[in-house]
Amino acid sequence: xxxxxxxxxxxxxxxxxxxxxxxxxxxxxxxxxxxxxxxxxxxxxxxxxxxxxxxxxxxxxxxxxxxxxxxxxxxxxxxxxxxxxxxxxxxxxxxxxxxxxxxxxxxxxxxxxxxxxxxxxxxxxxxxxxxxxxxxxxxxxxxxxxxxxxxxxxxxxxxxxxxxxxxxxxxxxxxxxxxxxxxxxxxxxxxxxxxxxxxxxxxxxxxxxxxxxxxxxxxxxxxxxxxxxxxxxxxxxxxxxxxxxxxxxxxxxxxxxxxxxxxxxxxxxxxxxxxxxxxxxxxxxxxxxxxxxxxxxxxxxxxxxxxxxxxxxxxxxxxxxxxxxxxxxxxxxxxxxxxxxxxxxxxxxx
Amino acid sequence: xxxxxxxxxxxxxxxxxxxxxxxxxxxxxxxxxxxxxxxxxxxxxxxxxxxxxxxxxxxxxxxxxxxxxxxxxxxxxxxxxxxxxxxxxxxxxxxxxxxxxxxxxxxxxxxxxxxxxxxxxxxxxxxxxxxxxxxxxxxxxxxxxxxxxxxxxxxxxxxxxxxxxxxxxxxxxxxxxxxxxxxxxxxxxxxxxxxxxxxxxxxxxxxxxxxxxxxxxxxxxxxxxxxxxxxxxxxxxxxxxxxxxxxxxxxxxxxxxxxxxxxxxxxxxxxxxxxxxxxxxxxxxxxxxxxxxxxxxxxxxxxxxxxxxxxxxxxxxxxxxxxxxxxxxxxxxxxxxxxxxxx
Numbered sequence: 243x244x245x246x247x248x249x250x251x252x253x254x255x256x257x258x259x260x261x262x263x264x265x266x267x268x269x270x271x272x273x274x275x276x277x278x279x280x281x282x283x284x285x286x287x288x289x290x291x292x293x294x295x296x297x298x299x300x301x302x303x304x305x306x307x308x309x310x311x312x313x314x315x316x317x318x319x320x321x322x323x324x325x326x327x328x329x330x331x332x333x334x335x336x337x338x339x340x341x342x343x344x345x346x347x348x349x350x351x352x353x354x355x356x357x358x359x360x361x362x363x364x365x366x367x368x369x370x371x372x373x374x375x376x377x378x379x380x381x382x383x384x385x386x387x388x389x390x391x392x393x394x395x396x397x398x399x400x401x402x403x404x405x406x407x408x409x410x411x412x413x414x415x416x417x418x419x420x421x422x423x424x425x426x427x428x429x430x431x432x433x434x435x436x437x438x439x440x441x442x443x444x445x446x447x448x449x450x451x452x453x454x455x456x457x458x459x460x461x462x463x464x465x466x467x468x469x470x471x472x473x474x475x476x477x478x479x480x481x482x483x484x485x486x487x488x489x490x491x492x493x494x495x496x497x498x499x500x501x502x503x504x505x506x507x508x509x510x511x512x513x514x515x516x517x518x519x520x521x522x523x524x525x526x527x528x529x530x531x532x533x534x535x536x537x538x539x540x541x542x543x544x545x546x547x548x549x550x551x552x553x554x555x556x557x558x559x560x561x562x563x564x565x566x567x568x569x570x571x572x573x574x575x576x577x578x579x580x581x582x583x584x585x586x587x588x589x590x591x592x
Numbered sequence: 593x594x595x596x597x598x599x600x601x602x603x604x605x606x607x608x609x610x611x612x613x614x615x616x617x618x619x620x621x622x623x624x625x626x627x628x629x630x631x632x633x634x635x636x637x638x639x640x641x642x643x644x645x646x647x648x649x650x651x652x653x654x655x656x657x658x659x660x661x662x663x664x665x666x667x668x669x670x671x672x673x674x675x676x677x678x679x680x681x682x683x684x685x686x687x688x689x690x691x692x693x694x695x696x697x698x699x700x701x702x703x704x705x706x707x708x709x710x711x712x713x714x715x716x717x718x719x720x721x722x723x724x725x726x727x728x729x730x731x732x733x734x735x736x737x738x739x740x741x742x743x744x745x746x747x748x749x750x751x752x753x754x755x756x757x758x759x760x761x762x763x764x765x766x767x768x769x770x771x772x773x774x775x776x777x778x779x780x781x782x783x784x785x786x787x788x789x790x791x792x793x794x795x796x797x798x799x800x801x802x803x804x805x806x807x808x809x810x811x812x813x814x815x816x817x818x819x820x821x822x823x824x825x826x827x828x829x830x831x832x833x834x835x836x837x838x839x840x841x842x843x844x845x846x847x848x849x850x851x852x853x854x855x856x857x858x859x860x861x862x863x864x865x866x867x868x869x870x871x872x873x874x875x876x877x878x879x880x881x882x883x884x885x886x887x888x889x890x891x892x893x894x895x896x897x898x899x900x901x902x903x904x905x906x907x908x909x910x911x912x913x914x915x916x917x918x919x920x921x922x923x924x925x926x927x928x929x930x931x932x933x934x935x
Binding site: 376383 | 669729742746749754756757866867874910911914918
């Protein structure tokens, strides 16, 4: 167990319990909660756990703020889409697409990182924001290649399509390709997450944390701060690209709104901060809470807004479309008062 | 025992290249304009594009100047600056809509008066909002860049959502005042009147800012604060108050820029500030964080380049700005006119 988690134990009974519940729930999601919508939610959680964990590698461990994480996510997703469109439906297309996506993302991160991190880390935040928006515009304009605003719908291998049956049913769940895709996403996400956990608990991760705490001192001890930061950025970018690939395989569709939009970037930020910066487990908690809230809290808010009908302004404040407002408030407050997020709280209160 | 060598200091004059270097960025704007002239076949379209590029640059400058000053003075990077642009635009447009009869009348004086009222309203609102923003959001996180970025981003989200709560989620279309519609023809080129107004306003703001910064006592304190804040405080000035003032002024300028930008595009949305932030960041980075002059030159470069490239190759317009930023950072990693030391 210790080796699987790279020696980074949850260090809190409650946290361990929550993580175990999430793991079991995700592992058995198609059997525990059969239903198109719930399984889709579970798959989203898997993908976002990896995406948020990779962002945390940069933000929580490296102390670098990036606004281009959805760009890397999108590169991975479009990698799968383009490879599947041009190479036909097959596992080779998936492998080529994911590999190429990860490589391109890492190369792009290398270029941006060398450019901006060399001067000041704060440049990185601004430059990534500019580059990411330029890429998003480019993707929607190059409609010949990327399908523009409409995105691309493509076919994954036959074994991963709902029409593929490999048995009758187990515990009332149809054994079809959709189930296989879910487990592909789940296992892929689990492996990526454990790899990221390995990275942050390696000597490399320690140096990153040292740089985050005091980069001047780390440089004085003899670590090339720029190299470490750039390396963290590249690693994080390729992990994000792989998460994007998983997401594309799950959806069998990519489009600017689903994988490249600024809203997703803000979602990621919220997940990292609410879960807890600088802990990989924070990514799990943050992503799970957020995706669940996104799917179910909005409905709740809608009914709450119906209750206060007639009162001025209040219905608008509580309407389901305004949930981002409350999350924004929560975000600001949690940066002030709980910079270590849910996980930090749980570990303190042990 | 050998004799110590004679002490013979040489007072070499700095080489020409050295003396010219600080002024080089100034030459970039005319150089770009000339390059544009070479690339664009017809003189009249070049003139049209140059004026619209200058107008766009001036508006970006108005929005960006506050950000760069705030950063230079207090080392605070405000990712929520775009919120002031949006709020300014919404308040300004609301005032303009209320003054419908004044903007609808075909009299230049009445139109400009309405515009002035709208601008003052917007600047008051965003100035006050800047004060609140500084108090509630920025103050607890001084000296902590990471938290600043996160918290101001959170502030931006909240402000954007509040705009939607107050004004509704739909974009608002707004017609320019009657006398500022249309274009005048000059040397065969159609020059939109509104753009000429924007250029004039931008120049006025820049000159006023320079005047305040170079000629007044408060400007002196601000510039000294950018150079070395601790020393200014040691001399007995309450830099905090100065900073709050600069923050409010910067927010008010962003509000002014928002009104101008909204009228330029003739449509306003809650997200417009965040979209403008992309150009603002590029401008602030290539100008050199903390430098008003650098910001001005950078804004003009971005505006001109964007218009020229959009004419020659429409799809490359946004990429061209990234290219410009890359080129400038290769040349001067700290921006064209670096002011703040790398911290």
